[in-house]
Amino acid sequence: MGMSTAAMRYLLAIYELSHEGGPVRSVDIARELGVSPASVVHMLGVLSGEGLVSKRHYGRVQLTDRGIWSANQLYTKCTLLETFLLEELCVEPETAQRDAVACLCALSEESVEQIVCRVLETPVILRASGE
Template sequence: MQIRESAEDYLEAILVLSRKGSGVRSVDIATMLGVSKPSVSHAMKLLREDGYIAMDRYGTVTLMEKGAEIANRIYERHTVLTKMLEGLGVCNEVARADACKMEHDVSDESFEKIKEHLKAKGEI
């Protein structure tokens, strides 16, 4: 399942916001990602058309199954890579920013080895 990096970021943001307990709205996504509301509106239209999300009549965004799969994969990569960088002594803010860049490009093989290494050390 190959989608653009920006779409992965939107799906991850929806996942993170949905875990906070309240409904996810476009304005929340715009605030979290630091993008304009029209950009979010356009992205939501494309994600909805491709079956990654659903929106109800009130504008509440929900991940569909295939959107949730991608969001969970990207979020796992983000958290594991952040932990790895912090374990190397990188401050949290920089580790999170760098993990956000790396999560899209690291190979599945490398990511699995990083996870195994952190698990062996008891860090995840």
């Protein structure tokens, strides 16, 4: 996806707070992520520049269609990573939820896909290098 770790965390938080697309207040994003309002303003500028969110000055933030699609992709992978941590590794639920986000942000796309395929019990198709 080519997105920074911070952008992924913000996109996931907005998606969850918005109940998959509704408007969200910046203060709620800051509270959810434990960051300053200034950090939220900065990241919303980045996400807006990428076409993932729209925000009016002093207004609520809303995911664009592209933002909803991207956030849903991240959310789905995060949920499957959480399932892996819960079912395969017997991690406590709160820890699994937190660690799933951390894994999504830290692991390569290949590793995430391997875990997702394992959770879904889908055969993994190995790609030739260079694809």
